[in-house]
Amino acid sequence: QVQLVESGGGLVQAGDSLTLSCAASGRTFSNYAMGWFRQAPGKEREVVAAISTTGGSTKYAVAVKGRFTISRDNAKNTVYLRMPSLKPEDTAVYYCAARATYYSTYPWSYDYWGQGTQVTVSS
16 A cells, blocks of 8 residues: 655645655555546546656646646655746646556556645646
8 A cells, every 4th residue: 555645735826836745655665657647527537647656757738838847856756846926727636656567648547546646726
């Protein structure tokens, strides 16, 4: 089992920045690819970004590419999502997830999920 705990969400204004953190425990963190996903009310859960086990490869949703940055610190068992220049359409519950071996952009392919952290961006 892998336990994931997200933190760092909140209520901000458009243009502000947030950095989300996801702390993992239970298994060897460096064996797991990680993803950040989000779900807005009435919408399906969608990928935001994913990162390989070493951090050497990343992938982003079109909506956030060039704006958000995913990173990980395997020594701290933590994955981050840096979100500058936030927009109202970024409002959602953000989840981190883990899967063994290769990273993926498909939510159904992840084995472990955190409880989520709310990000609300006001205009």
